[in-house]
Amino acid sequence: MHLATLISLLVGILPSLTKAVLDGVTYDEMRYLAHHASDAYSMENCTNPEGTVKLQVWTTGAKGYLTLDGQRKWIIMSFRGTYDAEDFQTDGNQTLVPYTVKGSEGCKNCTVHAGIQKAWAKNVDSVLTAIKNAKTAHPTYKIIVTGHSLGAFCGTTIAHEFTNVTAYGFAAFRAGNRAFANYQESLFLGTTFHRVTSLDDNVPQATTIEQGYYHGGTEYWIQKEPDPKPEDIKVCNGSEDQTCNAGHWTKPTDSQGVNAAHITYFIQVGTYNCTADPAKVPT
Numbered sequence: 001m002h003l004a005t006l007i008s009l010l011v012g013i014l015p016s017l018t019k020a021v022l023d024g025v026t027y028d029e030m031r032y033l034a035h036h037a038s039d040a041y042s043m044e045n046c047t048n049p050e051g052t053v054k055l056q057v058w059t060t061g062a063k064g065y066l067t068l069d070g071q072r073k074w075i076i077m078s079f080r081g082t083y084d085a086e087d088f089q090t091d092g093n094q095t096l097v098p099y100t101v102k103g104s105e106g107c108k109n110c111t112v113h114a115g116i117q118k119a120w121a122k123n124v125d126s127v128l129t130a131i132k133n134a135k136t137a138h139p140t141y142k143i144i145v146t147g148h149s150l151g152a153f154c155g156t157t158i159a160h161e162f163t164n165v166t167a168y169g170f171a172a173f174r175a176g177n178r179a180f181a182n183y184q185e186s187l188f189l190g191t192t193f194h195r196v197t198s199l200d201d202n203v204p205q206a207t208t209i210e211q212g213y214y215h216g217g218t219e220y221w222i223q224k225e226p227d228p229k230p231e232d233i234k235v236c237n238g239s240e241d242q243t244c245n246a247g248h249w250t251k252p253t254d255s256q257g258v259n260a261a262h263i264t265y266f267i268q269v270g271t272y273n274c275t276a277d278p279a280k281v282p283t
């Protein structure tokens with residue numbers, strides 16, 4: 001074997017033995033989608049989120065928007081995190097109930113967060129129809145699901161209905177039991193289910209393993225905010241890695257459990273003005 005080949009092999013292997021490094025493509029996608037997840041907080045006021053074409057907005061139940069990114073060729077469903085009184089009620093019902101909403105067929109012994117399932121049940125049909133229409137009009141576009149807090153749960157139905165869906169969930173709490181977590185992982189191909197956490201954000205730990213909850217996906221733990229670089233983001237071992245967010249959170253001191261880390265994912269979540277990136281509306 002040539003020395004150069006050996007060195008390039010070692011360079012490829014060493015990081016995975018020491019510290020998993022975030023690749024550039026994933027970093028770029030994550031950063032961009034953190035902006036979309038933030039834009040979702042301004043709902044109807046965000047005319048062209050990140051320069052994309054907004055197709056539909058949902059203002060009750062699992063709230064958010066569907067948008068078309070002509071430059072990246074993506075259909076992006078972005079779910080808004082907790083904001084209004086209805087959302088706080090949604091979050092508050094942490095009872096694990098049988099998973100019955102559309103797309104739950106095939107999920108054996110699954111239980112999920114009662115509040116989110118109820119919110120999602122209100123919009124699931126219309127969201128799926130909107131995505132279907134967008135996909136029919138743009139068959140080569142990739143379907144992306146993102147959101148701050150709620151997105152990953154709702155994304156499970158979307159991944160059930162369409163093939164090759166990619167998810168970037170930021171600051172999500174555990175949404176269901178272990179069977180549900182396993183089911184999610186069976187729907188998202190390869191490592192397309194990215195669960196992003198930050199520093200000591202305690203919301204990803206707000207629903208607990210003791211209650212019967214379990215996280216799905218591959219965790220990416222941001223160790224510096226704001227504006228982290230790829231080397232500030234640790235690729236964790238699976239979904240419950242104690243060297244990542246699960247080992248660093250602090251017990252909430254206020255009633256909602258929201259700390260500074262929860263509202264800073266690349267940018268201060270919710271304060272982004274939707275237009276900071278150059279327009280890329282397709283011509």
Ligand SMILES: *[C@@H]1O[C@H](CO)[C@@H](O)[C@H](O)[C@H]1NC(C)=O
Nearest residue numbers: 040041042043044045046083
């Ligand atoms: C949208 O803008 C209007 C007018 O400024 C404001 O009253 C409303 O609260 C905004 N909505 C959101 C979700 O920020």
Ligand SMILES: *[C@@H]1O[C@H](CO)[C@@H](O)[C@H](O)[C@H]1NC(C)=O
Nearest residue numbers: 106107108109110178179182
């Ligand atoms: C579901 O639960 C039942 C009863 O506890 C058990 O017998 C069965 O193996 C479980 N199925 C799966 C797929 O986990």
Ligand SMILES: *[C@@H]1O[C@H](CO)[C@@H](O)[C@H](O)[C@H]1NC(C)=O
Nearest residue numbers: 092093094095097114115118
């Ligand atoms: C939580 O949701 C379940 C199922 O939807 C419902 O039966 C229960 O009454 C709810 N609990 C509260 C406190 O709202």
Ligand SMILES: *[C@@H]1O[C@H](CO)[C@@H](O)[C@H](O)[C@H]1NC(C)=O
Nearest residue numbers: 142143163164165166189192
């Ligand atoms: C899923 O999409 C990626 C690119 O977005 C592609 O490389 C891959 O082949 C696709 N896999 C399947 C099974 O469609």
Ligand SMILES: *[C@@H]1O[C@H](CO)[C@@H](O)[C@H](O)[C@H]1NC(C)=O
Nearest residue numbers: 016017236237238239240241
């Ligand atoms: C990753 O986690 C699995 C299961 O918890 C464990 O068996 C494995 O040793 C871990 N790998 C590393 C590199 O820590």
Ligand SMILES: *[C@@H]1O[C@H](CO)[C@@H](O)[C@H](O)[C@H]1NC(C)=O
Nearest residue numbers: 267271272273274275276277
């Ligand atoms: C929007 O955000 C960009 C980048 O942060 C900033 O330069 C610009 O002043 C902001 N515009 C408004 C109207 O706040």
